[in-house]
Amino acid sequence: MPDAHLKVFRGDPATEGRFESYDVPVEEGMVVLDALHWIQGHEAPDLAVRWNCKAAKCGSCSAEVDGHPRLMCKTRLSDFDLEETITVEPMRAFPLVRDLVTDVSWNYEVNKTIQPFTPPADVPQEEWRWQQEDIERVQEYRKCIECFLCQDVCHVLRNHETERPFMGPRYLVRAAGLEMHPIDVADRREYLKDSGGVGFCNITKCCTEVCPEHIRITDNAIIPLKERVADAYYDPIQIVWRRLRGGSGGSGERVELPVLQGSPPQGGPPPAAMPPAGTHTAGPPPPTDEAPD
Amino acid sequence: MAEFKTHAHDVLVIGAGGAGLRAAIEAKTAGADVGLVCKSLLGKAHTVMAEGGMAAAMGHVAPADSWQVHFRDTMVGGKLINNPTMAQLHATEAPDRVRELEAWGAIFDRTPDGRILQRPFGGHTHARLAHVGDRTGLEMIRTLQDRAVALGIQVYMECTVIRLISTVDGVRGAFGYWRTTGRPVAFSAKATVLATGGIGKAYTVTSNSWEYSGDGQALAYEAGAELIDMEFVQFHPTGMVWPPGVRGLLVTEAVRGEGGILRNALGERFMWKYLPDDRRTEYAETDEEATRWVTALSRGQDTDARRPPELSTRDNVARAIYTEVKEGRGSPHGGVFLDISYLPAEHVKRKLPSMYEQFKELADVDITRGPMEVGPTTHYMMGGIRVDAATGETTVPGLFAAGEVAAGLHGANRLGGNSLSDLLVFGARTGAAAAKRAASVAGSPYLDPVQVQGANVALAAPLERSEGEDAYAIHRDLQEMMGRLVGIFRVEAELDEAIRELAELRKRWGVVRATGGRAYNPGWNLVFELGNLLTVSEAIARSARQRTESRGAHSRLDYPATDDATWGGRNSTVARAVDGSMTVKATPLPTMSDELRGLLGSVH
Numbered sequence: 001m002p003d004a005h006l007k008v009f010r011g012d013p014a015t016e017g018r019f020e021s022y023d024v025p026v027e028e029g030m031v032v033l034d035a036l037h038w039i040q041g042h043e044a045p046d047l048a049v050r051w052n053c054k055a056a057k058c059g060s061c062s063a064e065v066d067g068h069p070r071l072m073c074k075t076r077l078s079d080f081d082l083e084e085t086i087t088v089e090p091m092r093a094f095p096l097v098r099d100l101v102t103d104v105s106w107n108y109e110v111n112k113t114i115q116p117f118t119p120p121a122d123v124p125q126e127e128w129r130w131q132q133e134d135i136e137r138v139q140e141y142r143k144c145i146e147c148f149l150c151q152d153v154c155h156v157l158r159n160h161e162t163e164r165p166f167m168g169p170r171y172l173v174r175a176a177g178l179e180m181h182p183i184d185v186a187d188r189r190e191y192l193k194d195s196g197g198v199g200f201c202n203i204t205k206c207c208t209e210v211c212p213e214h215i216r217i218t219d220n221a222i223i224p225l226k227e228r229v230a231d232a233y234y235d236p237i238q239i240v241w242r243r244l245r246g247g248s249g250g251s252g253e254r255v256e257l258p259v260l261q262g263s264p265p266q267g268g269p270p271p272a273a274m275p276p277a278g279t280h281t282a283g284p285p286p287p288t289d290e291a292p293d
Numbered sequence: 294m295a296e297f298k299t300h301a302h303d304v305l306v307i308g309a310g311g312a313g314l315r316a317a318i319e320a321k322t323a324g325a326d327v328g329l330v331c332k333s334l335l336g337k338a339h340t341v342m343a344e345g346g347m348a349a350a351m352g353h354v355a356p357a358d359s360w361q362v363h364f365r366d367t368m369v370g371g372k373l374i375n376n377p378t379m380a381q382l383h384a385t386e387a388p389d390r391v392r393e394l395e396a397w398g399a400i401f402d403r404t405p406d407g408r409i410l411q412r413p414f415g416g417h418t419h420a421r422l423a424h425v426g427d428r429t430g431l432e433m434i435r436t437l438q439d440r441a442v443a444l445g446i447q448v449y450m451e452c453t454v455i456r457l458i459s460t461v462d463g464v465r466g467a468f469g470y471w472r473t474t475g476r477p478v479a480f481s482a483k484a485t486v487l488a489t490g491g492i493g494k495a496y497t498v499t500s501n502s503w504e505y506s507g508d509g510q511a512l513a514y515e516a517g518a519e520l521i522d523m524e525f526v527q528f529h530p531t532g533m534v535w536p537p538g539v540r541g542l543l544v545t546e547a548v549r550g551e552g553g554i555l556r557n558a559l560g561e562r563f564m565w566k567y568l569p570d571d572r573r574t575e576y577a578e579t580d581e582e583a584t585r586w587v588t589a590l591s592r593g594q595d596t597d598a599r600r601p602p603e604l605s606t607r608d609n610v611a612r613a614i615y616t617e618v619k620e621g622r623g624s625p626h627g628g629v630f631l632d633i634s635y636l637p638a639e640h641v642k643r644k645l646p647s648m649y650e651q652f653k654e655l656a657d658v659d660i661t662r663g664p665m666e667v668g669p670t671t672h673y674m675m676g677g678i679r680v681d682a683a684t685g686e687t688t689v690p691g692l693f694a695a696g697e698v699a700a701g702l703h704g705a706n707r708l709g710g711n712s713l714s715d716l717l718v719f720g721a722r723t724g725a726a727a728a729k730r731a732a733s734v735a736g737s738p739y740l741d742p743v744q745v746q747g748a749n750v751a752l753a754a755p756l757e758r759s760e761g762e763d764a765y766a767i768h769r770d771l772q773e774m775m776g777r778l779v780g781i782f783r784v785e786a787e788l789d790e791a792i793r794e795l796a797e798l799r800k801r802w803g804v805v806r807a808t809g810g811r812a813y814n815p816g817w818n819l820v821f822e823l824g825n826l827l828t829v830s831e832a833i834a835r836s837a838r839q840r841t842e843s844r845g846a847h848s849r850l851d852y853p854a855t856d857d858a859t860w861g862g863r864n865s866t867v868a869r870a871v872d873g874s875m876t877v878k879a880t881p882l883p884t885m886s887d888e889l890r891g892l893l894g895s896v897h
Binding site for chain 1: 333334335336337338339341342392395396397398400402403406407408410425426428430431432435439440442443450473502503504535536537538539542543647650651654655656763764765766769807808809810812813814815816817
């Protein structure tokens with residue numbers, strides 16, 4: 001079999017990024033992550049790649065292959081014309097750590113702001129009886145492997161289109177899984193509207209297209225959440241009802257989300273046709289040795 | 294010398310898979326200040342790959358099930374050298390731990406009457422595994438992760454511990470480095486819990502991720518703790534064999550649990566030949582009876598049909614597949630065929646969605662239309678750190694262990710589904726015991742600066758050498774050697790050769806060199822993982838050489854029989870001698886109460 005020609009982004013925030021070329025011997029069934037492991041084992045032992053399971057179950061090896069956000073462990077070399085060079089770059093929405101590794105800690109901070117699962121105090125667990133067909137929608141949300149490709153491709157996050165923070169598709173999916181959990185009693189609508197920024201999503205469905213778990217993010221998670229928020233805050237009957245009840249339906253305390261510090265707006269073409277080699281913009285300095293909080 | 298910070302906690306948990314998260318949650322709930330350190334991002338630990346389910350005698354599908362039957366299955370599967378108290382605690386507490394996950398938000402598949410559904414698995418008498426399709430591990434880790442976040446547990450992500458810091462009174466903390474920057478970091482703790490998982494990366498063909506490098510086993514051994522049962526490495530019978538890049542990737546036992554049939558190149562259903570005589574009556578007599586069992590299962594009905602021969606224990610099925618291939622009846626790529634395509638396609642996709650996806654995406658095989666090719670893959674370490682059954686405390690004060698890194702529950706062979714429940718039951722117990730220990734320690738622990746500086750020097754050394762081999766080459770040679778000499782079937786001469794080659798590899802490792810800088814440098818990081826793998830590989834080889842019999846996952850061609858007179862009720866025990874060399878001896882199994890013995894007697 002012929003060699004594959006890879007062009008891999010190398011660099012860190014302190015140095016100017018560059019693309020290095022590698023020729024990798026191809027075996028049948030090989031994926032992009034195999035090719036990077038070959039490069040580590042034979043040519044560049046310090047090539048930084050984040051990965052774990054190599055089975056599309058952990059969501060660690062997200063990157064942009066020829067401009068497309070992909071899990072490298074399920075991107076097969078046989079899907080490419082091996083005469084052509086395959087370009088591998090880090091996710092662009094997040095600050096660079098080194099080579100193909102980005103700082104995705106912002107996602108974990110956003111996650112902390114979502115009110116956790118809240119079962120009712122007065123229904124004993126023995127009485128939690130659910131039919132399989134009634135939980136399948138929630139199980140779909142819970143298939144998420146947190147690869148953050150949906151966050152990476154979301155133009156609201158990627159291009160920093162809002163001044164207010166936006167939680168992004170991943171955490172709208174998580175919120176949907178909680179809001180539609182058969183026994184959860186919390187009300188996250190005010191949070192979704194005011195803090196999470198559900199209104200910023202304009203349903204371009206880029207997130208759905210890149211989801212390796214095939215979660216129908218836009219149709220099944222985001223649109224139902226938008227409808228719930230609209231029903232609560234923009235439906236005149238609901239507004240009257242809320243006034244009568246004398247409350248907003250939420251906690252009244254606004255939760256502040258962190259703002260994603262990433263590459264500045266590129267203003268360039270969409271992800272499928274990224275800027276040419278060497279234009280990766282360095283993010284802020286890498287994490288210090290301070291404990292993550 | 295690089296500067297570093299020291300973080301102080303009551304309880305330090307190293308590893309954030311199922312056991313580490315569950316331990317951290319329990320310790321935090323008990324009032325301890327908890328630090329949780331993990332090598333990867335939170336939620337990416339190996340638990341996420343678990344597929345089939347967690348075993349718990351809840352009796353939702355088979356009302357006849359009970360903790361007593363689960364205890365017996367576990368002991369029989371482990372060839373009776375399990376720690377009986379651990380097997381009892383596990384069987385009695387697993388149902389509550391599963392219900393607790395549901396109370397924290399997990400959504401398991403349901404029975405027709407709306408309760409948690411349970412599926413059959415190899416070696417389990419009854420349908421016992423609570424599950425979510427074939428992604429149970431993801432559901433479990435996400436639920437625990439959410440719980441840990443809700444409790445505000447301090448998590449140190451992408452941080453690797455390379456040494457435990459001790460005094461004569463026991464472990465006082467740990468030293469490691471941040472993967473993203475390469476800078477060192479220290480932790481002081483009143484109690485330390487190891488929950489670092491297994492050792493699969495000692496072998497080339499494995500279902501395990503890069504994280505499984507025997508870190509906890511080696512850290513504990515270096516700190517003076519005893520390891521037991523290290524000869525018992527589980528080779529899962531069904532890993533992918535093709536294409537080469539995915540060789541070893543797990544094919545869940547749930548495929549067989551849902552009715553998957555194993556056949557050789559001649560089309561023979563070969564498992565009929567390999568059922569052990571003393572367990573023969575637990576399995577179907579004919580294809581027709583096995584089919585009746587599968588039909589009843591897919592309709593959610595109870596049946597008097599007995600389970601198919603493919604649901605024999607993992608050690609037995611792995612040996613059977615290995616033997617079929619070795620005797621020339623293998624598939625084109627050196628495995629055997631596993632077929633579930635005779636069931637309706639929609640049923641297969643619903644029950645095994647990630648297997649469907651995995652084969653379609655990575656091997657161009659549609660498992661609803663044709664068979665998979667599968668073969669054995671290194672999957673799980675039954676052995677590990679010796680712990681107290683009730684508390685998870687090791688033989689070193691202040692040091693605890695839970696999950697795969699600990700030993701005792703599974704004996705010579707683990708049943709599928711008993712791992713996830715192990716993580717929960719003993720994660721919780723260990724977290725509680727560690728919090729209790731921490732509460733009894735006054736003041737902040739003192740980290741011996743000499744040990745810390747020693748660890749800091751060792752951390753920098755590979756980067757400072759101007760010449761030397763890189764770690765990848767030594768790792769490849771180790772993996773190749775372990776597969777060749779310490780694999781499914783073992784003989785004394787080969788184990789002796791393995792011990793000799795390990796000494797050579799250790800010498801090469803001693804002068805290993807890493808190029809590049811400290812920030813996210815996998816070639817440098819691998820040096821420390823490789824050192825741990827060399828230690829556990831030696832423990833495996835020496836324990837395997839000592840046990841002159843075949844039992845469970847340990848198969849000796851030169852001692853093919855199980856020798857109860859010599860080896861029944863005895864564990865191999867590995868410890869470090871004063872001169873630094875590795876010693877191995879046989880120690881008696883903890884005694885079993887008459888009540889438990891009676892439970893075993895009823896099936897013999």
